[in-house]
Amino acid sequence: MNKLPEPYRLISFDTIDSTNKYALDVAKQGEEGGLWIWAGEQTAGRGRRGRQWSSEKGNLAASLLLLSPAPPNVVGQLPLLTATAVHRAICDLIPPHMQAALRIKWPNDLLWGDQKICGILLESTFLVDGRQAVAVGIGVNCRTHPDKTDGLKAADIAQTGYDVSPEQLLERLIWQMADRLSVWQQGSNFAAIRDDWLSCARGLGQHVVARLPNETVEGTFEMLDEDGALIMRLADGQTRTIYAGDVFLPGM
Ligand code: BTN
Secondary structure (H helix, E strand, O other): OOOOOOOOEEEEEEEEOOHHHHHHHHHHOOOOOOEEEEEEEEOOOEOHHHOEOOOOOOOEEEEEEEEOOOOHHHHHHHHHHHHHHHHHHHHOOOOHHHHOOEEEEOOOEEEEOOEEEEEEEEEEEEOOOOOEEEEEEEEEOOOOOOOEEOOEEEOOHHHHOOOOOHHHHHHHHHHHHHHHHHHHOOOOOOHHHHHHHHHOEOOOOOEEEEEOOOOEEEEEEEEEOOOOOEEEEOOOOOEEEEOOOEEEOOOO
């Protein structure tokens, strides 16, 4: 790995249980923010909603530990910021004609067509000194993929005919994240991140279905609000703000 942007550091493991778990554990032991943790494979990779994330050799599994990166009420913008960084990092390594198929599914999955190739999981805890330790976990299927992830079909980058190594991708990602974090942290400047996110979004302006814990809502995916929540226009003309849930194009 070439030189990293200041003040970031990198620690790597051949095998670990979970890079997210490691990040939060070392934060409790006094580690400072800005540490990237990278593993060749994970034995207990964590996915959203307590699911397991399959994390085999040849794929990227990494977490960035941040300490109080922003006020707690805007930390929810970080997964969207991260998705744009991963999107850019992958696009830098594949030819332009392949890039159009790579889209961000709200809020932070990356899909190749209909198939998931990247998942992002933020986990956080408050330390005894009051700071919030945040693990930004990123899993990208570079060379292998499970059958399904999160109820979606999965894919890997190699299937497109382009081999992207986890090392190459991580290096790009570290720089992309550093650039975005420095902009965002100047007064929690989310506008630029949101515009970037919208330019890579899947389903914007289209009819989408949101599966929420207690109901299913359908409407047009109209916008993101200033916190990154999805604004949906319902059939009766009202808007509905979706803060959490799974959003699909019909038929997926
Ligand atoms: C999802 O379910 O979509 C999120 C998956 C996040 C997986 C990554 S791999 C690196 C980091 N460490 C973990 O244990 N999980 C995240």
